Amino acid sequence: MSEINNLRNMPGSIQQSAAGYYQRWRLIKDTLARYGVIIGGLGILVAIILIFFYLLYVVYPLFVEASATPVSQYAVPEQSLGKTLFLEIEEQNELATRFTDNGQVVFFEAATGKTVLTQAIAVPEGVSITSFAPGSPANAGVFIYGLSNGGAVVVKDQYKVTYANDVRKIRPELSYPLGEAPLMIVETGTPLDKVALKWEDDATVIAAKTGGKIHLVNFEKEQSLFAEEAALQRLDADLDVQADGITEMLIDKNGESLFLAGRDGSISFFNIADKSAPVLRQRQNVVEAGLSITRLAFLNGDLSLMVADSSGLVAQWSKAKDELNNVVLKKIRAFKVSDQPVVAIESEQRRKGFMTFDVSGKMGVFNSTAERRLLEENFAVSPVAAALSPRANALLLQSGDGQVRFWRVSNEHPEVSFGSIWGKVWYESYQKPEYVWQSSSAANDFEPKYSLTPLVFGTLKAAFYAMLVAMPLSLLGAIYAAYFMAPAMRQAVKPTIELMGALPSVILGFLAGLWLAPFVEKHLAGIFSMLILLPIGVLLFALFWQLAPKAIRHKIPDGWEAALLIPVLLFTGWFAFWISVPLESALFGGSLREWFSRELGIGYDQRNALIVGVAMGFAVVPTIFSIAEDAIFSVPKHLTVGSLALGATPWQTVTKVVLLTASPGIFSAVMIGLGRAIGETMIVLMATGNTPVMDFSVFQGLRTLAANIAVEMPEAEVDSTHYRVLFLAALVLFMFTFIFNTLAEVIRQRLREKYSSL
The missing domain is CATH 1.20.5 (Single alpha-helices involved in coiled-coils or other helix-helix interfaces)
Known part of the structure; x- marks a missing residue:
């Protein structure tokens, strides 16, 4: 100017x-x-x-699909030292080991076949090797030889890494954890036809099939104060089972379970926790009639058995509890590996994956959790022995033509599939398939559970209860403030509500978790009483106000009636909490929470969806109220004046004219509030139990996508499966907001076109 x-x-x-x-x-x-x-x-x-x-x-x-690349092929190292019983690769994929039937151990370079070291097992003169078995995946590197005189030798290979002139060198060697002298399993001199081993520093369990019996021996080390070496304490037991038909034996890593596979296709499951009195828990036929078990192996963790049959099927049988709470084997999934018998199963040492070979040399790599075939190659040669490296990134195959093939394997994220992320998965030790998110554990043999379904469910559940609280309050408040409230009162009310939106969500979450959650738990009956009595109190006051003399009513200026409701609401709320104690005693046995649990089977978590609904609803109210109130207040006055002039009542004008005209803005307000509720992090992080459960109950906790990312991203290893799945959760959340915003914009434009002519 x-x-x-x-x-x-x-x-x-x-x-x-x-x-x-x-x-x-x-x-x-x-x-x-x-x-x-x-x-x-x-x-x-x-x-x-x-x-x-x-x-x-x-x-x-x-x-990205898994892949395998051939590196080299060479003749079997030191073939004159005997037939191969077992192949092994060390962690760096530089050295491999071949165990022979003559008791020779050959260490060689995995890529070239060049012999590095040969050692002979300490077998007494005149005694031959009659059986051999590796330890379970948890006992990798430990092996047992069964001898013709009834003895057994336990050996352990080691790969020591040294650095000379900054050059890494791996030096292999053999050790004897229980001594070089054979342990006499049976004193009769009967050969050990089959052996199985569970080894630890302080305790070793050996099962042996000999003379038509299954013999169980437990060795425990006891250190004496006056002796330099620990003495072995021995405990023997015979199993009450017909041993003639036993073809495979396995002992789990805890030394508490023994599995025997028979020629008839059955598995006998023994509890050997008490080594002096083994108990048969279950005898189960695991293959169809007419088929036989061709291979038996533990999956990593020893909670599941992988059972291969002569039809080319590999089934996973896992420990779980039955209806009587007894631990039994249950078939949880099966993989059609080939149309020919499977002759080799190699389990990964760090993940729930395994490799198979059939008689024709067809190789397959699978992951049990993802329930999918990751890789398939046809070597077209009959396998003699195969080995998968500890990191599952290399494999060795010795074929019947006297050749060893060395391959590199790329298989970074086998646990992830569409089914494992969005579908129900039957995890080990679970009673049935479920949606589960559990990304980490203290145990190395843990089965990751990356189902995003409970997180998406928790996100929608939190948003639903928040909007259930926020929408009625904010929209009805916006209608009243914009159309019925006195201008002077509106100038005080609207800035106050908008100022609520400036409160940091971490403060709201802090108050909700540490004050609101205990308060609601203690006064649950009062909360429900207030929800019932507040509407009744408002209606009774409205009736009283309508019946009041006009002289009294006219003393209150138009638009200031809401101020009279404040003491009514305060009194009604106080009365609701005051009456809740005698109501709980009279109707619910003294505790409404216990009555819910006892009579309806509904549990109560202190930090639950009710707390989230109240706290996050409080955070969303200012957003919806402000936008909706502006939209309603901006409706042209000539529309409302014209409607009133034609004889419509104020409420008819609001419902038939004002709301329709303002509907695009109101819808935008609701969708923006919904977007805030879906993306909220700190309130749901602090005000819920942060448990990824799928329960729609208002008294149960939840975990949202945003809260899950905030909690677990700092602990996720970069580029790991866990790390990338968290980014997948972020991508899902991004798509949620994009889809909701797009739909909101489309609907808002249609509403604007429809009612713009009013």
């Missing part, structure tokens, strides 16, 4: 020059503003697109 006044006081020519200057400057500012808005908008779009593609970049490797 001062510039215009100064311009008017100037001479004419100067006025024209100044006017041109100001006009040009205004055009420049308009152009800068226009291009600034365009650049800013395009920048936001580019940022969103870059975020989307970065999420895809991190998530994409989860769905």
